[in-house]
Amino acid sequence: MALDRETMRGLLDTVARYVRERLKPLEHQVAAEDAIPAEIRREIAEMGLFGLSIPEEYGGLGLSMEEEVLVAFELGKTSPAFRSLIGTNNGIGSQGLIIDGTPEQKARYLPRLASGELISSFALTEPEAGSDAASLKTTARRVDGGYVLNGTKRFITNAPHAGVFTVFARTDPDQPGAGGVSAFLVEAGTPGLSLGPIDQKMGQKGSHTSDVIFSDCRVPAASLLGGKEGQGFKTAMKVLDRGRLHISAICVAMAERLIDDSLRYAVERKQFGQPIAEFQLVQAMLADSRTEAFAARCMVLETARGKDRGETVSTDAACCKLFASEMVGRVADRAVQIHGGVGYMSEFGIERFYRDARLFRIYEGTSQIQQIVIARNMIRELA
Template sequence: MLDAKELELDAEETAIVELVRDFVDREVRPVVQELDHGNVYPEKLIDQMKELGIFGLAVPEPWGEVSVSAPCYAAVTEELARGWMSLAGAMGGHTVVAKLLVAYGSAEQKDRYLPRMATGEIRATMALTEPGGGSDLQAMRTTARRDGDDYVVNGSKTWITNARRSQLVALLCRTDPEAQPAHRGISILLVEKGPGFEISRDLPKLGYKGVESCELSFEDFRTPVGNLLGEREGQGFAQMMRGLEIGRIQVACRALGVGRAALEDSLAYAQERESFGKPIWQHQSVGNYLADMATSLTAARQLVMYAARRYESGQRADLEAGMAKLFASETAMKIALDAVRIHGGYGYSTEFDVERYFRDAPLMIVGEGTNEIQRNVIARQLVKRHPVRS
């Protein structure tokens, strides 16, 4: 249903998107129901994603081989999520960390991590959310105290995707708890697992199966001072806000993939299923659902690609990324519900994929900053960009 050429990608990037689409149709869709229902980690699929170079899409030369534009990355994410949203989640935080390293890392940090991140040998995730903080990152309590050539870290994080299987964690923490305003005391540390770093448990979830989301705890965990991202302390909040721009675009693309899968299944079912002597799409109530689903999904994709192009230009894109994430996630949730309506009783059955779409869609509403937070970001940036002239 999506033609990569319509996304205004060049021939090479179009081929990459089509390669991922073929992978999803050939390898993912035949096994996704079994993996999802069993909450099974998709080891084979992740290895195939490594071979395809998907984990290196954000790593440019000389460290990687297949760095792509933000619009191409968005299209690849949508294709993965169309097959199984969890696969797109498996590379989301990894991409944000790669972007952070490229933009802010030292030469030594780039050389140490990026080549192996490009191949997927090293997988990375980011640790932001805390049990009592939610979307309020400036309220975090995890601290990193300087002690000689090390930082000593204490605190906890929650809802950290891929925590068990990632070798590198971009940890947002306070290096100056007394700083005012609070964001000036926040830094990012590039940490690897060791004594004092514990993954306490995997969190049970409604959807987003197969890929783990964990609680982390740090108790006198030591990491070298050289693992500070950037040239000095106190830059982590601004760094992560830039990282979250591509992160929110990525979450919006996951929503596109889920919404698209729900629409495609509904469109096929509505042509095959008959009632009162005709295919159900010919009943106005069902036809109207399909029309609204396709229209809103197309609008969401255009908004997402607009945000991706803005990000690719190097301009600040928090307004655009917030709008894309907000609109696409709400759209996916409505499409998933409408898909259940169209399928009727079968939509409630675990034998059909639409129940999975309905379980997966809410994640994009609350993930990477809730939609209530997105509205705050959007309003704040609108006022900032368009102040009243006195």
């Protein structure tokens, strides 16, 4: 572990208390206003949560994968919008830079990402390139001193607030697939970069996405991530294991929150002269939810430890993402059922989590993509 046991315990206690006393009371406000209060961003920055996974030499906490998962188990017990605020800085928005960035790029961006001064955004998905990311059409044409970018990115998390975008574009139009794709670090405000309106989503209010549009957007040669063309897709793939484990941990946390809320309601709610928790069919829903959440927690922790040991965990990380994201959907459905009519009413928040949970099966690779990854890896390992 990167932190000593006592320091780590203090961090987890601090995050748990902050979630309980500060963030949970704001859940309804964030959902109603579709915005996180500015003071919350400042407080989260002061706690160092924007730099959980960023190395200490750049001002981050440098947490191991297991430690990051343990923090996510606490942070995920409230509205996912709060986690999303810091998610890209700790995940896909910084890890490519950490893994493949030049020393100059790391020095320029990582300290500001760790402090929360900058919000990062990962611009890969396009209108016609989602699960098939290698088919992206955004181009980066080489010119004197740099590149000119043209294309549109879609559903880009934190785009309306980002200070820097990791943008994937095709530098070699004659090479189809992943080999002709490069990654660029493009700062907000660069001429030719514009944003579409904030997307109106089914759930996860307060977490904003939008299109990112490049129209003859000129960037210097120094913005090419790692200084190498044709490495962009490889960089994107390298960050997936950590991202999938982080999202899996958030799914576990949301499930545990819903189980706790459902149990408390079942004990308090009376029908036919007794608490509904005494009815076996309600007990079955509670037991199934607890069992599945426990299984997901164990999967995520064990895989995170394997990653920290330097093991190849791509298959196991995909298993975690598939199981945990599907699991939280089932738990959320049971939570609505246990709460009955109350669970369907927006004022009580259960239906909000039901909608929020649905996205986990889509981003960071759909459930179907996880199945393909797992099966192909199994076949490759056998061969």
